[in-house]
Amino acid sequence: MADLYAKKLESERKTLWATCRLKGLPVGTPERQRIAELDQLIAEHKARPGAKPAGKPAPKADRKTPG
Template sequence: MADLYLKNLESERRQLWATCRLKGLPRGSEERLRIAAIDEAIAAHKAKTRG
């Protein structure tokens, strides 16, 4: 079964990353901070599902 939560997080991360690349946003921007938060959420979710 597809993990929709994980797919949603990864999709949002890809969108934010593309926006950052197009606009040339610096590391401390809101979008970059959100990407870092999403990375943590993805890692936590994968660790939880693996056991």
């Protein structure tokens, strides 16, 4: 099952980061502060026992084959 919480956090971070890059926002802006918060939340979530990394599925060679 997909880790929707982690995907949501990473998606929000990626969107904010792109906005900051396009606008050239300095470090102290609310957008940059939110990115730092998201980094912390993502790290805490990944450190949780049983948390699966969000992102792309495993390569086909690593997947279990039926049978």
